Amino acid sequence: MNRSLPDVEPLAAMRASRKARAGLGDRGFRYFMLWPAVLVILLVGLFPIIYTLLVSFQNINMFEEDTSFQGLSNYARLFADRRFFESVGHTLLFMAVALPVELLLGLLLALLLLERLPGKQIFVALLVLPVVISPIVAGATWRLMFDNRFGPVNQIISWFAGEPVTILWVVDPDFVYAAILIAEIWQWTPFMFLLLLAGLTAVDRSLVEAAQIDGAGWFTIVTRVLLPSIKPVLAVALLIRALDLFRLFDVVWALTKGGPGTMTETLSIYAYIQGFRQFETSYTAAMAFVVILFLSLLVMLALRRVEITR
């Protein structure tokens, strides 16, 4: 851990005059620096939790504004709501596919570019471009790509198939998941790649050389030397991506809006529809509160294990 500035010694002698000039004691100063930020953070950190909890016990929707105490009725409804659990299921399904694929492809790319290669810096700079694109734009881009008639994806498949192929990517139940996953993986694999490349570059070269002298092959070096050395980086990368995928919204919204029907509805999309299309205020509040609670627990556990603090 870092050192702290001395509070009393050895600067006690200087203190009185300094204090007079600054008009602030050290104690006052540290809180003066902190409180403006904390106040603003409460808008996203504390207020939503209290407010959703409050509203979730009431019965507010499009037709009535009943603020009387309703007990746990909204929660009871939530746990009986099939569509809610389906949306959780879709979210987890996207996560279950996207996370390992992004990790694997990212790792592969990182290994390709780990050793010296002329042009490497330019390749890395170009490969990470998808990461900084607005996810809604990424979704829009893939909608252009996937268009059944004017998009290049079907055109390319047609070349290989030798006959015209017209897959309705964002409508056909058989392909809609693939379409969303491709867009998602396209945008975020470079993120994994970048983090893993940084982690791998920092691995001590002598470890690899020692393994080579012992006659270890490339695959053994990767699985026995490189991967174990970058465990903390792997954990952080997976944690960040898992949290992002849990809130998956933009790409799906741009491609399918949760359709066809409710087939690709994620948790965030379902909450949005309940809150802002159906105006089920109290019910959405209950959902938001359950999500915040669940995620806070998860994040707390994860942070304790991952130890992001340096």
Added chain:
Amino acid sequence: MSRARRIMVLRYLGVAAALLFFLFPIYWLIIISFKTPEEIFAFPPTWWPERLQFGNYRVLFKDGDAWTVWNSLVVASVSTVAAMLLGSMAAYSIARFRTGGDKFAMWIISNRMIPPIAIVFPVFLLYVTLGWVDTFSGLIVLYTAFNLPYVIWMMRGYIQDVPIELEEAALIDGASRWQVFSRIVLPVVRGGMFATAVFTFVFAWNDFIFALVLTRNAVTTFPVQVTHYFGGQSNFWAKIAAMSTLGTVPVFVAVAALQRFLVRGISMGAVKA
């Protein structure tokens, strides 16, 4: 061909395939924005248009849709400045005085991990009461709040790396605590500050869900505008492509200038590079 050479060729082939996959969609987006309507709706699609033209952009500026990029710029810049100022101050307090202890620092960063939809819903209800829906202030305050945990977390890392002797020396010379912070610490960490600011800016710039919920017509940002071109039956392809390009190219330029901070920025400082 020697073994080393063969490996080199294979690696280049792999990199080429990756570049093709990751860059082609971006090329496609940009090239559509310059195509004429006839070429956009040509079948089979044309990969290299005969004639490039700016008509699609001209329409955006003529109809006033391009203003949404200006809205994004205002909202993202102001919230970035606010978050950087408040965040750096708080980070200094946490890094140097360990205010609140480690648990408090953890709480700060955990605020960044709540799904936006769970935040934006109660905030929307609050804003309705305050009359802040569809205002610049409403969006700016929310982006500032949502970005602050990230700024504090990053700046805390950069400030911890500043040799403490610098600050001790300044204190002995009679500088006030505030002077130490603003004249000694901030100039030393300005590189990290700049990088953090760019990521904060890019987040607000790219955000969709907050802007979707909290804006109507007055402060529509460019990602929301892009989705307005999705029709039920037909999409306004030229506008989607031109608007997206307009909002994406500035980010590419900003990030290209920041290569060396990229890893630390997107990994929330977990990987130092």
